[in-house]
Amino acid sequence: MSDWRDEVEALTLKGQIKMPYTWSVGETGSRFLVALRDEQKILANRCPLCGTVYVPPRKNCGTCFADIGTDDWLEVGPEGVVTAFTIIHQAHPLQPLATPFAYAIIQLDGADVGFVHILKDGWDRLKNGVRVRAKFGIERNGRILDIDGFEILT
Amino acid sequence: MARRVAIIGTGQTHHRSQRRDVNGREMIHEAVQRALADCELTMRDIDAVVIGNMDHFEAINSVDTWSVEGSGGVMKPIMKVTTGGTTGTSVAIAAYYHVASGMFDKVLAIGWEKNSESDTTGAIVTCSDPIWDRYSYSGAIPSLATEASAYMEKYGATQRDAARVALRERTHAQNNPYAHMHGRPLTLDEILDSPMLAYPIKLGDICPRTDGAAAVVFAAEDVAEKLAPRPAWIKATAVRHTYSWFGDVDQRTGLESLERAAREAYAAAGIKNPAEDFDVAELYLPYSYAGLKWIESLGFCGPGQGPQFIWDGHTDMGGKIPVNPSGGVMSTNCIGATALLRVAEAAIQVMGKGGARQVPDVKTALATGFGGCWWSDVVILGKEKPA
Ligand SMILES: [Zn+2]
Numbered sequence: 001m002s003d004w005r006d007e008v009e010a011l012t013l014k015g016q017i018k019m020p021y022t023w024s025v026g027e028t029g030s031r032f033l034v035a036l037r038d039e040q041k042i043l044a045n046r047c048p049l050c051g052t053v054y055v056p057p058r059k060n061c062g063t064c065f066a067d068i069g070t071d072d073w074l075e076v077g078p079e080g081v082v083t084a085f086t087i088i089h090q091a092h093p094l095q096p097l098a099t100p101f102a103y104a105i106i107q108l109d110g111a112d113v114g115f116v117h118i119l120k121d122g123w124d125r126l127k128n129g130v131r132v133r134a135k136f137g138i139e140r141n142g143r144i145l146d147i148d149g150f151e152i153l154t
Numbered sequence: 155m156a157r158r159v160a161i162i163g164t165g166q167t168h169h170r171s172q173r174r175d176v177n178g179r180e181m182i183h184e185a186v187q188r189a190l191a192d193c194e195l196t197m198r199d200i201d202a203v204v205i206g207n208m209d210h211f212e213a214i215n216s217v218d219t220w221s222v223e224g225s226g227g228v229m230k231p232i233m234k235v236t237t238g239g240t241t242g243t244s245v246a247i248a249a250y251y252h253v254a255s256g257m258f259d260k261v262l263a264i265g266w267e268k269n270s271e272s273d274t275t276g277a278i279v280t281c282s283d284p285i286w287d288r289y290s291y292s293g294a295i296p297s298l299a300t301e302a303s304a305y306m307e308k309y310g311a312t313q314r315d316a317a318r319v320a321l322r323e324r325t326h327a328q329n330n331p332y333a334h335m336h337g338r339p340l341t342l343d344e345i346l347d348s349p350m351l352a353y354p355i356k357l358g359d360i361c362p363r364t365d366g367a368a369a370v371v372f373a374a375e376d377v378a379e380k381l382a383p384r385p386a387w388i389k390a391t392a393v394r395h396t397y398s399w400f401g402d403v404d405q406r407t408g409l410e411s412l413e414r415a416a417r418e419a420y421a422a423a424g425i426k427n428p429a430e431d432f433d434v435a436e437l438y439l440p441y442s443y444a445g446l447k448w449i450e451s452l453g454f455c456g457p458g459q460g461p462q463f464i465w466d467g468h469t470d471m472g473g474k475i476p477v478n479p480s481g482g483v484m485s486t487n488c489i490g491a492t493a494l495l496r497v498a499e500a501a502i503q504v505m506g507k508g509g510a511r512q513v514p515d516v517k518t519a520l521a522t523g524f525g526g527c528w529w530s531d532v533v534i535l536g537k538e539k540p541a
Contacts, residue, residue, distance in 0.1 A: 010174035017213050023284050055401075056286055062397065084405035086299030087353040092275050094292050103296045105401055114401035116291035128307045144290050 028059040031073075033142040040136045042077040042147075044111050055111040056144075078134040079153065080108035080115065087123055096145060106132055106150060117144075122152040156254035158540055160378035160385030161505075162371050163193025164498040169334040169366035169486045172270035178212055182266050182367050183224035185491075189262065189369035192507075193381055197226035200371070201258040204248045205234055205265075206241040207490030210277040212268050225264055237395075238281050239438065239525020241265055242368070242493025243533060247391045249372045254388075259374045265494035266367035269487070274363050281526055287400050294440070295360060297400055297527075299352040302443035304405035306354060308458070311446055313354055315461035317345040319445030320358050320484060322470055327481025329471070329511040334364045335485035345442075359442040359484075366488030368495045375539070386501035386535045389518070390422035395529040403528045408451040412522065412530035416452050419532040425518075428475075429454045429468070433516040434503045435477045436496040438524040439484065445469075445477070452520070471513070479503065479511040493523030493531065500535050 025033060028045075032055075035041045045068050046053045047061035055076050060067050085104040088095065095101075096118060104126075105114035117134075119126065132150040140146035165188025167173070173181055182205075190196060203225055205218055214220050218227065218234035225232065237244040242265040249263035275293050282288040291297065305311055324340045327333040345358030378385040392415040397403055403410075416428075425431045437452075439445045446460035454475060455463040463469065469477035478485075480499040483492055500519035502508050516537065523531035 005175070012174060015213070021284070025285050029285060062402075084300035084304035086296050086303060086355075088296060089349075089353070090295070090351045092293065094276060094279055094289075096289055096292075103291050103300065105300055105405060113399070114404070116287055116401045118290060128304060144286060 026059065028057050032056045033144075033146070036136075036146040037140040037142040041075055042108060042134060044074055044076040046072045046074065048072055053110060053112045055108055055113065055115050074110065076110035077108035080106040080111070080132060082126070082128055082130050082132055083107050083114055084128060085119070085126060087126070102126060104132070104150065117147060118149045119152070120149045125152050157256055158375040158387065159250050159253040159372055160375065160382065160387045161497070161501040161535065162373045162378050162382035162385050163189045163195065164368070164370050164501055165189030165192055166332050166368045166491070166495060166498060167366045168332050169364045169488055171334065171362065171364060173268070173365040178214070178266065178268045179221050179224035181224075181268065181365065182221050182264060185266065185367035185369040186224065186226055186262065186264065189371050193371050195260070195371065195381070199260055200226060200230065200262045201260050202231040202252055203227040203262045203264065204245045204252065205232065206236045206245040207266050208238065208241065208277065209236055210272070210280050211274070211489065212271045226262065231258070236490070237525060238529070239440070239489060240493055240523040240529050240531050241490045241525070242495065243497060243521070243523030243531035246370060246494055246497040246533060247393060247531065249370070250388050250391060253372045253374050259377050261372045263370045263372065263494060264367065265491035267488040267490040268365050269363035269489065270365050282400070283398060291400050295352045295355055298441050298443070299355045301405050301447070302354050302441070305443060305447045308406060309461075311461050313356070314346065315446055315464065316354070316359055316442035317342050318464050319439070319442040320345045322445070322464070323439070323478055323482045323484040326471060326479050326511065327485035330480045330485070333481040333485045334362055334366070334487070335481060355441060355443070361440045361483045361487035362485075364486050364488040366486065366491055368491040368498050370494060370498050370501065382505070384505050384537065386504035386519070387537070387539050389534040389536045389540050390419040390532070392416070392419040392532045395526070398527050400527055408457065409448050409528065409530065411528055412448055412451040412524070412532070415530045415532040419534050423534040423536070425534065428452060428520070432475055432518050432520045434479060434500070434513040435475055435520040436480060436499040437477055437482065437520070437522045438493050438496055439478070439482055440487070440524065442484065444524075449477070452522075476513050479508060479513055493525070496521040496523065497533050500533070504535050504537050
């Protein structure tokens with residue numbers, strides 16, 4: 001007895017969903033992005049209860065669940081220290097750059113949490129603890145990539 | 155007061171990179187039929203279903219409804235639970251809650267994924283915040299790689315140490331006929347020579363993409379003892395989700411969510427010295443470096459001692475605490491099913507049904523789930539009915 005399943009051509013069908021979205025940044029995040037765009041400044045804010053300085057700033061502290069007030073703002077960076085990194089070798093269309101490039105977690109001066117961003121070059125000097133500085137893009141549109149990347153100092 | 159609950163049956167597909175012979179619903183059905191057969195029940199006996207998979211991986215939204223024909227959920231209480239990588243432990247823990255609450259006696263938990271149906275990186279970046287993290291820090295491998303680089307620098311761990319973890323997983327998978335990597339062993343040199351994806355992670359250090367499904371039957375105490383000769387009792391569960399901002403996680407410390415979840419679950423289950431008290435562990439280790447660092451977070455050894463613990467063979471079959479007799483996540487990764495497979499495999503060990511991958515005389519077993527932005531779940535199973 002032959003089994004039709006041994007003969008049948010198992011098909012796959014192609015499809016794609018490409019959906020445009022419009023995400024609300026909110027007032028708190030917008031203030032941060034506007035400062036990046038218009039003043040080339042990196043703003044942060046401080047939880048009034050635990051004192052954690054958040055960058056990007058938050059409307060409330062997730063840990064304390066406390067509202068962060070309008071006066072609890074400060075400027076951090078533009079320099080900081082790399083606390084962890086990876087160098088990307090495998091290309092993907094979603095990545096912001098062609099490979100190789102680096103993603104790093106950067107502790108900006110004055111902040112208590114890490115800031116995730118990219119480094120475009122200087123691999124031979126990249127290690128944890130190295131000091132870096134934000135380099136702003138020439139064309140800025142109010143996005144996190146208005147910082148073009150971080151450059152290794154010295 | 156919560157009722158005592160046990161796992162009485164498990165089922166899983168033979169996991170593969172692509173299952174063209176079945177669609178997702180049919181693949182789910184395969185795992186469910188195997189789980190029901192394992193505890194000699196029919197779908198009629200099941201009171202409720204909890205199902206989960208990864209958002210966006212198959213672009214099917216109402217999976218709870220879409221899958222009823224395959225899951226057995228027609229005209230039954232069914233809900234979808236999806237929490238990223240921890241989805242599998244979430245469906246298990248939700249099924250446990252269902253039974254422990256006293257409202258349902260027999261509940262089926264299902265996890266599944268057709269990883270072959272989409273671009274895993276494209277789908278997985280939708281877990282990252284679109285304004286803050288998605289375009290400056292995208293993908294699963296890069297975030298794991300930053301953890302690895304920080305761990306290596308702090309403790310002097312090497313790519314060779316990580317490869318030893320990968321070797322263990324792949325070697326164990328050869329004992330598991332269901333594993334995606336069954337029949338495909340690797341040597342230490344082959345792992346070390348594999349292409350670099352995101353420093354320090356090589357192809358041999360990371361989990362595959364798998365099509366597969368898993369199903370587990372949870373039963374209330376009086377029912378469980380009648381239906382299963384040796385049920386796997388739930389001794390404790392714990393869930394700890396920390397942040398959603400990738401920068402908020404300090405990679406220079408242990409995996410905090412896992413440390414906290416383990417602490418709570420160990421206290422509830424009376425675990426004092428995990429490396430001695432557990433007979434086996436099925437850990438959600440999506441990449442090799444997790445096998446060095448996260449066993450420290452689980453208290454198997456002290457901070458920085460992971461590499462030595464691994465090289466000493468303590469986590470191999472026959473070791474002090476065999477880790478992932480199934481071959482683990484690095485040998486099978488149908489993501490929505492992955493953490494449920496950890497629970498199922500831990501239950502299989504307690505029930506003594508592991509065949510070639512069975513660890514002798516398992517009394518207490520640990521299972522974990524990992525996902526999203528450094529979240530952790532812990533499930534502890536035991537042979538003895540909890541007090
Ligand atoms: Zn706070």
